[in-house]
Amino acid sequence: MTPAGRFAPSPSGELHVGNLRTAMLAWLFARSTGRDFLLRVEDLDRARAGAEAEQLRDLEAVGLTWDGAVVRQTDRGAVYAEAIGRLAAAGLTYECFCTRREIQEAPSAPHAPQGAYPGTCRNLDPAELEFKRSTRPAAIRLRAEVAEYTVRDVLHGDFTGVVDDFVLRRNDGVTAYNLAVVVDDAAQGVDQVVRGDDLLPSTPRQAYLAGLLNIPVPEYAHVPLVVNSDGARLAKRDGAVTLTDLARTGVSAADVRNLILQSLGLPAGTLENALAEFRPADLPREPWVWTGPSAARERTLAAPPA
Known part of the structure; x- marks a missing residue:
């Protein structure tokens, strides 16, 4: 089984900028280490009709690709x-x-x-x-x-x-x-888990359980979250934070991808181009503050052409 990284959203609604940033980081970690990149829908709880299709659409819109079929927990x-x-x-x-x-x-x-x-x-x-x-x-x-x-x-x-x-x-x-x-993760050959650092406290439980089940513990990388101007974790109540809502304000999916790459210190453009410059050790360790679509438009206009 080929070693892999993954992104595993819960289909509770559209992905917001913070979710997309974590997904892009998981992709960059996996591809930079020669791993496959898998997508798993964690739909045991909080599933909303149509949300999975929306999420897959948005991941593709920012340039993400994945290997193999999408796996759903409700089938397992x-x-x-x-x-x-x-x-x-x-x-x-x-x-x-x-x-x-x-x-x-x-x-x-x-x-x-x-x-x-x-x-x-x-x-x-x-x-x-x-x-x-x-x-x-x-x-x-x-x-x-x-x-x-x-x-x-x-x-x-x-x-x-x-x-x-x-x-x-x-x-x-x-x-x-x-x-x-x-x-x-064990069944899919996932040996690298990249996710938001709000999940770090639960990781010792999971690693301990893996040992009891004779499952190898994956490599972990818990990345900083995106927060609002008050320092709270970004949520849909913070206004235009999904691709659909941002598009209505004139911020395209490509703009969002470029803003996320810039927040990581990576060049704007395709994910494949950013991959050449990706170094985990150089990643910012503080949360990224999202200040809304107006600031996003300003940063987009100020950015050099991709």
Whole structure:
């Protein structure tokens, strides 16, 4: 299997400038290291009708190409069930009946992040387990044997994060993100994961789980986000941030691609041209501040011809 990088959006709506920047970075990392570049639709949750087609259209509009067919998580339920079954057979799972509110209100271990699971259902006796099964469906949690785990990141160096008894399958039967992403990356030969640095805190959980499943841990690169003028992560509520909305203001998809490349210190033009100048060590380490379509038009007009 050819080593690969990937971009894996959730089809909840159109991609915004921040999503497109991360996708372009994932493409540049993969292509610069001779890897394939794959596209996976993470549609287990928050899928909106038509969003996948919109996202593929926008990725193509900024010049992205990918190898092979698009993979969808909703087609892979049996693979996730098999992985959970292996963990269960090894005694590494248990049923959990806690509500989200109960978890938030429960005391947690010192230094654990808010929402880290405190182990309430970890050691239920048979009578308690039988009673709780009669009250509500169970989620399946990992029985973690460590409290923290260290991963190596290309941009951040060593990062140590909390590993709690995180959910593998929700009580509605939907496979949880942390399990699905680990299984999918391994199945697709993804050995390089480039994504937003807001996901760095969850990475130790995923790397630890990969080890339990005898899956190689990929190379990680968590890249800076795009933020609004207040320093908050860019979102669609920030105005014209999608290609569709920006086009209405006179900013084309090519303009957006060039602005993103310039924000990375790369020359405007095609992604193939930028690839020749791409060096991970030279990437900006701070978030890119998006100030709106007016500023985008000004930067576009000031940019040299591609």
